[in-house]
Amino acid sequence: MDRVQRLRDVSDTDVAAWHEVVAASVADDFPGEPAPTLDQVHGQLTTPGAGSRHLMWVATADGAVTGVARLRLFEGAGRRHLGEFTLHVHPEHRRRGVGTHLLRTVARAARDEKRRSLVVEASSETSGAAFLETNGFICALSLSLLLLNVPEAQGVDQIVRTEHPGYRLIRWLGVVPDDLAEAFAAAKSAMGDMPTGKMDFGTTTWDIDRVRDMAEVVEKRGDTLLTVATLHDDTIAGFTELVIPVGDGTRAIQYDTAVVSAHRGKGLGLWVKAAMLEWLRAEWPAVLEIETDNAEDNTHMLAVNERLGFRPLRQTRQYQCDPTMIH
Known part of the structure; x- marks a missing residue:
């Protein structure tokens, strides 16, 4: 069973492990598309978006990071009800409950933070859309990239x-x-x-x-x-x-x-x-x-x-x- 733990003080090792999961996920889901660089991942993990703070988790098994999740909590007036998250599971560890474990962790944190709405983006061409729909998410907006x-x-x-x-x-x-x-x-x-x-x-x-x-x-x-x-x-x-x-x-x-x-x-x-x-x-x-x-x-x-x-x-x-x- 994968262990999910909160990531608090982000080290270079954490950035490298997070990057490895995201890069592998992008390569599997969108062949040929560029993945975020190490520098970009470092910036995302160390600098929350304007008007918000964030919480981060990593899933590990046998010493390897198998999945990652980041929850952005908006703080400004008119958006304190909202949480926005990203979630990636390494392709070699998919369909083993890692994503479900991370999603439940994100949802629990959102409830603790009194958020009434969780939002996330997924491509219709990947298994992520089906995963979200299975877990009760509703498609509220279609986008053309x-x-x-x-x-x-x-x-x-x-x-x-x-x-x-x-x-x-x-x-x-x-x-x-x-x-x-x-x-x-x-x-x-x-x-x-x-x-x-x-x-x-x-x-x-x-x-x-x-x-x-x-x-x-x-x-x-x-x-x-x-x-x-x-x-x-x-x-x-x-x-x-x-x-x-x-x-x-x-x-x-x-x-x-x-x-x-x-x-x-x-x-x-x-x-x-x-x-x-x-x-x-x-x-x-x-x-x-x-x-x-x-x-x-x-x-x-x-x-x-x-x-x-x-x-x-x-x-x-x-x-x-x-x-x-x-x-």
Whole structure:
């Protein structure tokens, strides 16, 4: 029987063992897809996301780590009901109860923390989806995972050069400049009407402290955060964020993209994303791919991404469950 124990003080040995499980899991589930690097795993285990803390567990048998789980507990107002977790079992130890043991441990901790909703993402192409459904999870949101070959993206220069009277492009690296912080926090709040299906994500209040905290977390993990925005007078009308992970920086990860409701219908979302591509090509030529996901009913953003050359990679699903239902 595998033993599950809480991971508290993360050592280099812990990071290496965690990485080995995740890398083997990714290789088995998604052949050819890049796994997180050691540096990325170190950042994830040592630096919780903004506005949250996390709990971590490892399953072991005969001295080897057979599975890992991480539970993120949101602390901000409007999200204290929520826990988000990841769970990986080494392919050589699957179907032996390791995943079930870890899931029950996660659920017990979520109940102790008075969380009413557990959320997790799984690909419809792996056994993870069936495992979650067997344990009472409901698919609440379907996502399309998309991938862009950066050098092959077409029409970027033309899109960037298209005039948008009354608007201008700006960009920054890392934490938002002080003179833009308030306007950026207001623009971040525009994401509140993004399609989220039936997911119980709660509400996120964006203020100056939160936008700075998010960027500082990315920095502490060793990643690079890029933001491109468009200004209308003193208002940020739209923006897009991209993160280049530490280590193998050939695949960047799309973070948030949003256009404030009063400025929609003007092509600003496409404009800022094209400007981001132009910036990447000029200063981060090692970035060859960008990964993003879209809710399947977010037709506008899907159209923007398709226009830039993003292509479907696979389908994923967001699942949720009341932790009191897992025993």
